[in-house]
Amino acid sequence: MLDVCLLGTSGMMPLPGRWLTALMTRFEGSSLLIDCGEGTQVAIREKGWSVNPLDTICFTHYHGDHISGLPGLLLSMGNSDRTEPVTLIGPKGLEKVVNSLRIIAPGLPFPLKFIELSGTEEKFERKGYHITAFRVQHNVTCYGYTIEIPRGGRFFVEKAKENHVPMSMWNRLQHGESVEEDGKLYTPDMVIGPPRTGIKLTYCTDTRPVESIVEHAKHSDLFICEGMYGEPEKQEKAAEKKHMTFLEAAETAKKSEVKEMWLTHYSPSLLNPENYMKPVKKIFSNAYPGKDGKSCTLDFPKE
Numbered sequence: 001m002l003d004v005c006l007l008g009t010s011g012m013m014p015l016p017g018r019w020l021t022a023l024m025t026r027f028e029g030s031s032l033l034i035d036c037g038e039g040t041q042v043a044i045r046e047k048g049w050s051v052n053p054l055d056t057i058c059f060t061h062y063h064g065d066h067i068s069g070l071p072g073l074l075l076s077m078g079n080s081d082r083t084e085p086v087t088l089i090g091p092k093g094l095e096k097v098v099n100s101l102r103i104i105a106p107g108l109p110f111p112l113k114f115i116e117l118s119g120t121e122e123k124f125e126r127k128g129y130h131i132t133a134f135r136v137q138h139n140v141t142c143y144g145y146t147i148e149i150p151r152g153g154r155f156f157v158e159k160a161k162e163n164h165v166p167m168s169m170w171n172r173l174q175h176g177e178s179v180e181e182d183g184k185l186y187t188p189d190m191v192i193g194p195p196r197t198g199i200k201l202t203y204c205t206d207t208r209p210v211e212s213i214v215e216h217a218k219h220s221d222l223f224i225c226e227g228m229y230g231e232p233e234k235q236e237k238a239a240e241k242k243h244m245t246f247l248e249a250a251e252t253a254k255k256s257e258v259k260e261m262w263l264t265h266y267s268p269s270l271l272n273p274e275n276y277m278k279p280v281k282k283i284f285s286n287a288y289p290g291k292d293g294k295s296c297t298l299d300f301p302k303e
Contacts, residue, residue: 006290009264027129056131074086075105087115088115120135121135138208156191200220206265217256262289
């Protein structure tokens with residue numbers, strides 16, 4: 001299962017009760033963060049989660065409302081006795097940006113590893129997370145992220161017996177290892193069925209509604225998407241600033257055939273996003289206005 005918490009939902013500037021952009025997930029003892037706006041570490045503490053297991057931090061882009069909380073977060077992680085490396089992923093220039101911010105966060109007790117993105121799509125595996133970064137359309141280089149937790153096939157005793165697989169090998173084969181004995185090769189497919197449906201989460205902010213989002217969000221269990229403006233009259237402004245409206249996010253969710261959508265990254269002028277949800281739900285019924293601390297647990301489907 002994957003625990004998900006929308007830590008901050010504000011764009012441009014924090015507001016009372018609304019921190020800047022950040023999303024945190026937890027899976028099998030390893031935490032992952034996407035973006036780290038001002039107030040992120042406060043939001044983590046308000047949620048009751050810990051910064052210590054935070055192994056991977058992804059950045060969509062380097063505007064201040066998406067990265068300004070990083071120095072304080074790193075210092076808090078250092079004070080939590082962490083010594084394991086932390087991997088940072090983001091557009092080209094990441095190491096330079098982070099090292100500039102670290103002027104006020106020197107001497108960390110753990111190393112930082114940098115992965116800089118340059119392609120239209122790049123894939124990584126980190127602590128059980130299968131991460132896909134994909135280019136979106138903002139006024140600076142910006143990426144969305146899809147996080148997938150794959151699930152292997154079911155183990156079948158009958159299949160193992162039919163294939164005359166010795167019981168001593170079952171555990172190793174079940175965990176994906178091939179075993180050779182007496183000149184015969186035993187492979188995982190001799191004891192397990194095809195891969196089962198896993199968990200999929202897609203997150204994107206600061207972008208126009210482009211086809212790459214639809215492609216990568218396809219059939220996501222949860223789609224977290226920016227809704228900078230709820231007011232229909234701000235459509236032109238959204239296009240000019242390379243952001244998305246509530247209605248555009250809803251259309252993207254519908255095209256992507258996701259199970260559920262949360263809106264986030266609201267304009268500071270948008271104080272009551274719930275007031276604009278009726279037309280959104282006419283387009284995509286399972287849409288909800290995100291709010292700070294909104295959480296869920298995504299589980300593997302029953303099969």
